[in-house]
Amino acid sequence: MPLSQIAAPERSRNDPDADARLEQRLLTILSQIQDAAHGLDVVTDGQVYAVVATGGAVRVLLDPERFPSEAAQSALAETIQTLLADEPGVERLVVKPRPRSICLRSELPGISRVIGVHSGKGGVGKSTVAVNLALALAARGLQVGLLDADVHGPSAPTLLGIEGRMETTSDGTRVRPLERHGLKVVSLGFLLPETKALIWRGPLVERGLAQLFTEVDWGELDLLLIDLPPGTSDVHLEAARQAPLAGILTVTAPGQVAVDDVRRGMEMFADLAVPCLGIVENLAGLVCGRCGTETALFGAGGGAELATLTGLPLLARLPFDAALAEASDAGRPPLVASPETAASAWFQALAGRVAGRLGLDQADQPEGYAMRARRTVSAEAVPVQSPEETGPMDCRADTMPRTEPPIPIPVRSGTSQAPINPEPDTAPRYAEPGEPIPGVRDVVLVASGKGGVGKSTVTVNLACALRAQGLRVGVLDADLYGPSIARMLGTDTELEQDASGRAIPAVGHGVHSLSIAQRIPPEAALVWKGPLVTQTLMDMVYGVAWPDLDVLLVDLPPGTGDVQLSLLERLPVSGAVLVTTPQRLAQVDAERGIALFHELDIPVLGVIENMSHLVCPRCGESMPLFPDADVRALARRRHVPYLGRLPLDPAGQALADTGRPLVEALPESAAARIFQEFAHQLRAALEREARATLREADPNTRAAHAAFWERLIED
Structure with missing residues (x-):
């Protein structure tokens, strides 16, 4: 359609x-x-x-x-x-x-308004929207700053084509943003080599973000945009604590999985008394250059559904644009490099709507610019337009400061959220590093540096392919802040317990799976700090009645944060599989992930290139989705196996939304056969690692591993 x-x-x-x-x-x-x-x-x-x-x-x-x-x-x-x-x-x-605000200050010196750009799921184009929206607002004559707070996957330097180090002020107490195209920019990417992973636990994240808010000389700004990481984490809490947010802009893809995740993020900000300005649906579809057929790449209608569920305006519906992806990889924003293009017009129109909603552009404010205060908490900060004025643009043609946020941990209880004490009643049950999981032979991590590369989809279909080859397979959804495995396997139900009170993993399509989504309402956000994250993960691994398994696939969240460090430190990991797209941004983050695994002496069993291209369902034309950056070259450079490339299959995306893995539903499809080949290669790699006993016996390797964790603890 x-x-x-x-x-x-x-x-x-x-x-x-x-x-x-x-x-x-x-x-x-x-x-x-x-x-x-x-x-x-x-x-x-x-x-x-x-x-x-x-x-x-x-x-x-x-x-x-x-x-x-x-x-x-x-x-x-x-x-x-x-x-x-x-x-x-x-x-x-x-x-x-x-809702209760946890903000420590009523204003940031010299800054009129602060908004966040957020997505529940990674890879929906949030950073691309943030950067181009900031440029479009600056083009309207506003003084705009951009804070890239996506600490584990900073992308503003690449998107803006900006390099260098931030200089300090004359008194040495603050740093000055770099400037590009009339935009002031601060990013941890300016401080971090492309191949170096940022390995920060919660306290370091909080401290680093606090410095970005308090030790930057922004000068006078009409608006500061914060590009937040996907999900719900320490970064979001610290942003809400440090900055008086006038609102958030929510970016989602059209698919149901993305909508599920973004609802959790919106609920978190509502609990923090931060209003939502509106919704942007990105990656809405792709038109074939040969026959003109439009293909819904990642499902359809998610933005509309979210707007209906929340009563918020859908501000924009942006199609997938391969030219925009190429320009982003090259650091040439369309508003600067090609202002006459359709992409420039999309972001200029979106900027007009956002400026109007914030009261920054009086010319764009319509009559009747008001709202009912009881319908949106903290709504006095953001006026809402009338229904006729809030249709989407179709882009084709109380405030008490607290040291700890009062965030309840939701548990599934019928259709309501039952808050419980977030502090554990007993001491955390931490396993000894490398302690075997009873009945589990191999533990394989499925990771990605960047979100939205199809990591969870690969995990589910790889699990089904391994099961079809006779293996006993389980999946642990360790993406606490954006769990999607339960929906993809059709196991989004409450878990049963055994006689000892341990949860029994759900079974879908012959695969045993466990996800935090099976324990909380679909809209509930998990906003947990490091110790509780670690305890929850250890409970999900060692406090669960896993059956005898040949392989347990662990679906990691993107990036390098508390979840990754907790699991890498304690699980008996056999190896890791990296998923990336050809896009340069994704490959930069994937290389950081490979560097982390190598530093911890965890074998990288292979790299999967996902979404390499799309085959038009009508005429068969092969269309590249991203610039042709060579993933094979990345694998060679890092001395890891290249498992192969996987096209984007819209049918597979639609099936995932309904709990039917492509390997099971379309076993004769080209994508299903590729997953079967991946499964064969993974089994062979695990057999090689099982024979490589010299690596584990090498005292130098063990000493280097121990030294890494000692340095991390000291930091």
């Missing part, structure tokens, strides 16, 4: 008047609950802070400061859940504490 024919998510589909009537009716019902201690009902007393309805989704927000204890708050939450669960019009009910 052409992009121009995709229905816009009109906000009238969530009738504001109907929502308001439902909110008022529910408030009336709740006012019948009396608090004996105060002699008032819970609404008048302020224990019920607000009721927010969007379509059939209802959130009842409680004010923790109005309760004498957590037990009293939990008791009221249970009462409300029972009272409203069966009310007409309530399709999904969440009872939770009201």
